[in-house]
Amino acid sequence: MQAPRGYSLPRAIARAASFETGNSLELEVHQELVRSLGNTPRGGLWVPLSAATRALNTQTPTEGAEAIFSRPQTLVDTMRARSVVATLGASVVSDMTENLALVTKTAPTPAVWVPENSLTPVADGDASFDRVVAPPRTLMASTVITMQLLKASSLSEDVASMIERDIADSFALAWDQAAISGDGAADDPVGILNRPGMQTVAIGANGGPPTWDHVVDLEAAVAEANADVEDGTLGYATTPGVRQFLKKTERFTGAGPIWDGKGMNGHPGLVSKVIPENLAKGTGSGLHALIFGRWSELVIALWNGAVELVVDPITMSRRGLVEIVGFALATVEFRHEESFSAVVDAAV
DSSP, X not given: OBOOTTOOHHHHHHHHHTTOOSOOHHHHHHHHHHHHHTOOOSSSEEEETBOEEEEEEEEETTTTEEEEEEEEEOHHHHHHHHOHHHHTTOEEEEEEOSOEEEEEEEEOOOOOOOOTTOOSOOOOXXXXXXXXXEOOEEEEEEEEEEHHHHTOGXXXXXXXXXXXXXXXXHXXXXXXXXXXXXXXXXXXXXXXXGOTTOEEOOOOBTBBOOXXXXXXXXXXXXXHTTOOOOSSOEEEEEOHHXXXXXXXXXXXXXXXXXXXXXXXXXXXXXXXXXXXXXXXXXXXXXEEEEEEEEGGGEEEEEETTEEEEEEESSTTGGGTEEEEEEEEEEEEEESOXXXXXXXXXXXX
């Protein structure tokens, strides 16, 4: 749901913090979401994903004109901008209403050569498919602001941006952690490094320094699975330590560093502290991960097009603080997990 013109996220939170129940645009939006979603939040309020709008002003000195326009700043877009896996090209699906169902082709329809004017009919051949069904999981994030700031109406858009940014940062971090190293425990999704179909490239019995050979082998493993189709989302994700090391390491004598510019071997690369750097193998410890893959095969799904906010003005009231907890229904799933390969024993 798009937030209507005039909707104010800080005003919605301020009303909830003051337990106000009078008519307001924010209350009407909440009630409409309750009706459309068929779900009453757990003591909080529903806010649309595009709950914050920001006015952008542009001046054209040569023409002496001023163009003023507004655009919705959606929470989904904000999370994508802060998520490594989404920035690399993971598929983000919003406004889900039912379980996520992914149908994947596991084998193509067979083609056969036949002689001209053959009287023997060609046997029927069918492609093979698999189906993955994933229910929504609850994702939670919280932030704290002062009651004084919340009531400063002149700062409403700045406050809205700050609240949105804080919650989006936490959601994006949770996305990345689940997508990279989720272990399926509790209610976590299973991430790349724990998927049974993910391929590994080993450096040594106790780990070791990554080299150009390992980079090439990562790409070869994905290619062997017929997953290296260039759709603009082939790329690397690793730790800051691995990038630093590879920037100082030559591919081979006189060929320049392995990490050249913004990535390796013509593919983009991003770094994040959510990539593990505390792995162990044999006697090696503090080992880092390096992942290559076709990131569009990773799917991030969001349900309902709304985020539930629980506003708590009581717990930290003596400090003049209001705690805002955001709940979203989301999950992480894969179309083809063999589209990823990883080094999990890089010593840098």
